[in-house]
Amino acid sequence: MSKKLVIGHLYPDLLNLYGDRGNIQCMVKRLEWRGMEAEVKEFRLEDTIDFSGLDIVLMGGGSDREQMIVCSKLKEIQKDFKEYVEDNGVVLAVCGGYQLLGNYYQTSDGIITGLELVDLYTEQKPGRLIGNIIIKSDLFDMPIVGFENHGGRTVIGSNQPLGKVLFGSGNDGESGYEGVRYKNVIGTYIHGPLLPKNPMLCDWLLARALERKYGDSAEMTPLEDREEKEANAYICGRFLKKE
Ligand code: GLN
Numbered sequence: 079m080s081k082k083l084v085i086g087h088l089y090p091d092l093l094n095l096y097g098d099r100g101n102i103q104c105m106v107k108r109l110e111w112r113g114m115e116a117e118v119k120e121f122r123l124e125d126t127i128d129f130s131g132l133d134i135v136l137m138g139g140g141s142d143r144e145q146m147i148v149c150s151k152l153k154e155i156q157k158d159f160k161e162y163v164e165d166n167g168v169v170l171a172v173c174g175g176y177q178l179l180g181n182y183y184q185t186s187d188g189i190i191t192g193l194e195l196v197d198l199y200t201e202q203k204p205g206r207l208i209g210n211i212i213i214k215s216d217l218f219d220m221p222i223v224g225f226e227n228h229g230g231r232t233v234i235g236s237n238q239p240l241g242k243v244l245f246g247s248g249n250d251g252e253s254g255y256e257g258v259r260y261k262n263v264i265g266t267y268i269h270g271p272l273l274p275k276n277p278m279l280c281d282w283l284l285a286r287a288l289e290r291k292y293g294d295s296a297e298m299t300p301l302e303d304r305e306e307k308e309a310n311a312y313i314c315g316r317f318l319k320k321e
Contacts, residue, residue, distance in 0.1 A: 082115035098138030100271030137175025148234030176265035224268035
């Protein structure tokens, strides 16, 4: 029997900026290429979520208005979602979804209460942080590349960041850090979509989910990823100053 991962996509009708759905397609394909299976479950606001049946949870980016709508539902799922995270459940949360992992997102139109899954908070400041971004994470040799567009500035306190900013703004445009890593949760401002541009990060998430479910990730043999590596090198060459 081939191994199978169940991917839960939270609120794809609301949190869907900049092709974040591509992250799901990337996970499905990279499992299939290794002879494994993937099932994607999309959840709308009115749906009940059984976190015990999920192996990976994805939340994409959204506008402040859409985040405000989603926020009304978060209280109901908080307890189960928290248990899933503490039990090493795998989560990828991008931009608006990343902000919702935290305690709150303060906007000029009011406060959006978060899931309190990771101890961080976000405040809106004048001007948006928009553009290409490159970061270096301890997890990978290859830099993570993508695109960011956010008004919120995220403070992660003593949590571990996903990486250090080599080009772009990151969490707040000041600290030099981007994203957050807590247990098997990754929060990041990087769209792109993130995973097709950064296959090593996709594989990291898949490996964590396979280990949690089956006790090993033996099938996660390297793929060639020639185009992905070339694209990454091109972006780094374009934006990073040569010494
Ligand atoms: N609405 C949030 C902000 O502007 C997140 C935006 C996004 O998901 N791209 O900060």
